[in-house]
Amino acid sequence: QKEVEQDPGPLSVxxxxxxxxxxxxxxxxxxYFMWYRQYSxxxxxxxxxxxxxxxxxxxxxxxxxxxxxxxxSLFIRDSQPSDSATYLCAMSANNFNKFYFGSGTKLNVKP
Amino acid sequence: ExxxxxxxxxxxxxxxxxxILRCVPISNHLYFYWYRQILGQKVEFLVSFYNNExxxxxxIFDDQFSVERPDxxxxxxxxRSTKLEDSAMYFCASRDTSGGDxxxxxxxxxxxxx
Numbered sequence: 001q002k003e004v005e006q007d008p009g010p011l012s013v014x015x016x017x018x019x020x021x022x023x024x025x026x027x028x029x030x031x032y033f034m035w036y037r038q039y040s041x042x043x044x045x046x047x048x049x050x051x052x053x054x055x056x057x058x059x060x061x062x063x064x065x066x067x068x069x070x071x072x073s074l075f076i077r078d079s080q081p082s083d084s085a086t087y088l089c090a091m092s093a094n095n096f097n098k099f100y101f102g103s104g105t106k107l108n109v110k111p
Numbered sequence: 112e113x114x115x116x117x118x119x120x121x122x123x124x125x126x127x128x129x130x131i132l133r134c135v136p137i138s139n140h141l142y143f144y145w146y147r148q149i150l151g152q153k154v155e156f157l158v159s160f161y162n163n164e165x166x167x168x169x170x171i172f173d174d175q176f177s178v179e180r181p182d183x184x185x186x187x188x189x190x191r192s193t194k195l196e197d198s199a200m201y202f203c204a205s206r207d208t209s210g211g212d213x214x215x216x217x218x219x220x221x222x223x224x225x
Contacts, residue, residue, distance in 0.1 A: 032213075043115075095157045
């Protein structure tokens with residue numbers, strides 16, 4: 001079983017839609033959960049960071065962590081064409097020595 | 112805003128040659144990482160580094176790989192004898208414990224092994 005599973009998409013939505021991106025994981029030791037955005041041939045750019053379970057909101061972005069289900073989500077409200085990118089989830093245990101990435105979900109927001 | 116930088120942006124080498132990829136982490140960060148991403152695939156952890164020693168390495172990071180912090184600013188990844196399958200984007204990242212336990216990535220070096 002892979003450490004982190006993420007649907008690769010692609011996910012295509014109209015401008016203004018609410019987007020839901022998800023990852024599941026198998027390692028109960030993971031405590032820190034991150035979402036990155038990656039444009040083609042660029043480095044991952046940190047969007048959101050959450051510790052343990054709960055919700056975190058930043059502008060149009062909301063990150064949710066459900067540790068009991070080993071499931072994390074990123075919601076994008078009022079999606080824009082500029083949100084079109086690949087979204088990567090990443091997670092780590094307490095020691096931060098190693099980060100595990102999902103395979104990324106490619107999102108296309110159509111004008 | 113401070114950022115991680117990497118050089119070169121693109122490196123082309125012949126199979127069997129040694130390459131050194133360079134990174135300048137954010138200046139007050141203490142934890143450093145290398146990742147690779149083969150085209151169209153996931154970001155894969157290679158190695159983490161703290162206090163001048165390796166904290167953890169993956170199974171990918173075999174004897175052909177080494178890391179070094181030769182001075183106060185640079186962090187390098189050396190591949191001793193490159194293979195065709197080493198062709199990938201290599202990302203450096205650094206982490207600061209005071210501003211949040213998250214990593215900031217550089218723009219990457221695209222390595223092409225011919």
